[in-house]
Amino acid sequence: MAATTANNILITGAARGIGRGLSRLLLEKGHRVFLLDVNQDELDHTAGILSGTHRRGADFEATVCDLRKPSDLRTAVDEAHKLFNGHLDVLINNAANTNGVGGSHLTDLTLENWNASIETNLTAPMLMSQSCLPMLQRTSARRTGGCIIHMSSTRAFMSEPNNEPYSATKAGLLGLTQSMAVSLAPQGVRVNAVLPGWINVTNESKKADESGQSWEDGLSKDDHEWHLTGRVGKVEDVLKAVEYLVDADFVSGAELVVDGGVTRKMVYPEE
Numbered sequence: 001m002a003a004t005t006a007n008n009i010l011i012t013g014a015a016r017g018i019g020r021g022l023s024r025l026l027l028e029k030g031h032r033v034f035l036l037d038v039n040q041d042e043l044d045h046t047a048g049i050l051s052g053t054h055r056r057g058a059d060f061e062a063t064v065c066d067l068r069k070p071s072d073l074r075t076a077v078d079e080a081h082k083l084f085n086g087h088l089d090v091l092i093n094n095a096a097n098t099n100g101v102g103g104s105h106l107t108d109l110t111l112e113n114w115n116a117s118i119e120t121n122l123t124a125p126m127l128m129s130q131s132c133l134p135m136l137q138r139t140s141a142r143r144t145g146g147c148i149i150h151m152s153s154t155r156a157f158m159s160e161p162n163n164e165p166y167s168a169t170k171a172g173l174l175g176l177t178q179s180m181a182v183s184l185a186p187q188g189v190r191v192n193a194v195l196p197g198w199i200n201v202t203n204e205s206k207k208a209d210e211s212g213q214s215w216e217d218g219l220s221k222d223d224h225e226w227h228l229t230g231r232v233g234k235v236e237d238v239l240k241a242v243e244y245l246v247d248a249d250f251v252s253g254a255e256l257v258v259d260g261g262v263t264r265k266m267v268y269p270e271e
Contacts, residue, residue: 006030006031006032007031007032007089007090007246008031008032008034008083008084008087008088008089008090009026009031009032009033009034009088009089009090009091009092010033010034010036010080010088010090010091010092010132011023011026011033011034011035011036011092011094012036012037012065012067012092012093012094012095012124012125012128013036013037013094013095013096013151014033014035014036014037014043014046014062014094015035015037015039015042015043015045015046015062016037016039016042016046016201016204016205016206017201017204017205018094018151018196018199018201018204018235018238019035019037019092019094019095020046020201020204020205021201021204021235021236021238021239022092022094022235022238022239022242023035023046023050023060024049024050025235025236025239026239027050027053027054027059027060028053032058032059032060032083032084033059033060034060034061034062034063034079034080034083034084035047035060035061035062035063036062036063036064036065036067036076036095037062037064037065037095038064038065038066038067038095039064040064041206042205042206043062043063043064044062045206045209046062046206047060047062049209050062057083061079061080061083063076063079067095067119067120067124067127067128068116068119068120068123068124070127073124073127073128073131074131077128077131077132077135080132080135081135084135086134086135087135087142088132088135088136088146089136089146089147089246090146090147090148090149090242090246091128091129091132091136091146091147091148091149092149092151092242093124093125093128093129093148093149093150093151093173094151095120095121095124096120096121096151096166096169096170097116097117097119097120097121097165097166098166099113099116099117099165100113100114100117100162100163100164100165100166100167100169101155101163101166102160102161102162102163103162103163103165103166104162105161105162106162106164109164109165113165114164114165116165117165117166117168117169118165118168118169120169121165121166121169121170121172121173122169122172122173122176125150125173125176126176129148129180129191132148133184133187133189136148136187136189137184137187137188137189138187138188138189142188144188144249145184145187145188145189145190146189147189147190147191147192147245147246147252148180148184148189148190148191148192149191149192149193149194149242149245149246150173150176150177150191150192150193150194151173151193151194151196152170152171152173152174152177152193152194152195152255153166153167153170153195153196153197154195154196154197154257154259154262154263155167155170156170156171156173156174156195157171157195157263158263170195173193174193174255177191177192177193177253177255178253181252181253182253185252190245190249190251190252191252191253192245192251192252192253192254192255192256193254193255193256194238194241194242194245194256194258195255195256195257195258195259196233196237196238196258196259197227197233197257197258197259197260197262197263198223198227198232198233198259198260198262199232199233199234199235199237199238199258200215200219200232200233200234201235202217202218203215203217204235215234219232226262227259227260227261227262228260228261228262228264228265229260229261230260231260232260233258233259233260237258238258240258241256241258244256
């Protein structure tokens with residue numbers, strides 16, 4: 001993402017966590033960002049913070065959207081179309097239902113909880129990409145199209161107990177990524193996936209702001225040393241992956257793991 005190029009970027013799940021961190025950092029770099037989230041309270045708080053340094057309605061906009069409701073999604077995309085004047089450079093499908101992380105054991109998993117993950121983590125990225133395609137695709141007036149980044153997870157490759165809904169949908173995003181990369185190539189749209197590992201973003205929320213929580217709070221020496229790189233991940237690490245994929249015009253259908261090397265590390269039972 002060249003420093004001299006300002007991009008129009010839409011991020012789902014942007015009120016807290018990785019999405020909020022990316023929104024803030026991208027705005028600081030001079031990009032225009034449209035934030036979507038289902039949580040009104042968190043989104044209002046984030047928009048209020050961003051308004052202190054950036055112009056709402058010009059540099060950024062934020063709107064509540066339940067991605068499980070196609071009508072909400074289409075309305076949000078229409079609003080983004082107005083802000084960006086029909087030109088979108090980057091769609092980041094970041095929103096996720098995380099109730100399936102360490103949730104119910106498979107014997108107690110309800111269809112309702114399963115569907116909540118499927119609809120938010122997998123169906124919504126497909127629908128959002130579909131709805132944004134007219135703003136992303138190459139046209140006679142646009143030499144190259146934009147790009148789509150699906151935020152998957154290393155849990156697509158490895159798991160802990162009771163992760164079925166989350167892991168299945170994050171693995172599904174990898175299939176969606178490679179398929180869309182092939183299907184959308186004629187429209188000039190590249191599609192890639194980022195697979196974060198442990199990215200500590202507990203400080204990226206309204207509650208954390210109100211309590212003055214910093215990134216380091218709650219992290220132990222063992223937490224950091226568990227990673228081959230010697231520390232837990234930061235949202236800035238995900239930003240670097242996003243910037244690379246936006247600029248790398250020869251890369252499509254790729255999976256970029258950002259996990260401090262953890263998925264390459266053998267773990268044996270303790271003696």
